[in-house]
Every structure is written in structure tokens, then in C-alpha cells.
Amino acid sequence: MPHQHPRARRYPFVAKIEVTDVQSETHIEDRTSDLSLFGCHVDTLRSFPQGTKVKITIAHRSANFEALGRVVYVRPNAGMGIVFTKIDLNDQLVLEQWIDELRDR
Secondary structure, three states: OOOOOOOOOOEEOOOEEEEEEOOOOOEEEEEEEEEOOOEEEEEOOOOOOOOOEEEEEEEEOOEEEEEEEEEEEEEOOOEEEEEEEEOOHHHHHHHHHHHHHHHOO
16 A cells, blocks of 8 residues: 655644544544644544544644544554645634644744
């Protein structure tokens, strides 16, 4: 299986995240380790299987970001990668603001 490269630069980004399987409504609360305009990595020991459709909520400082996504890879005992599949406009603006702040570092 070829290694997939992210579509956009990923930035180190640690924040609280809640990931919910949209089918079973099972959820995991953990933290992110990086973020891009198209997805994030979740540091967790409990991952959902690759392909799982999820709803995510990231809390950072005084803002929250919500999106629908899909688990694109799982690394045993290291977490999972999530690609964002649907982001509402207000949440897109929050994401872009966070990315702009990370770029400026």
C-alpha cells in the first residue's frame, strides 16, 4: 500500500478533540497532535477502524470547531488520521484562523 502524503501542510497542534462514530454514536475524547486545512491526527490508544465516518469537535482556546470526517489511517497505539469531509462556513473560518496563527509561528 503506497504511503499517502497530506494534501496540505500539517502543523503541530495540540488541542482537546471529541471524535464520534456517526453510526454507533460511540465517542472518544483525546487530543490532536497536528492539524491541516483538510484533516488532523488524533493521539489515542482507542481508534476507530479505517473508513469510519465521524463527527469531530475540537476545542482550542475559546473557540470550537466541528466537522464531519472519515478515518483515513490507523496507527496501532499511536492514533488515527481523519480527513474532513464536510465543514460549515463558520467552522471553516475558525479552522482557517487557527492555520493562519500556526503559519505565523
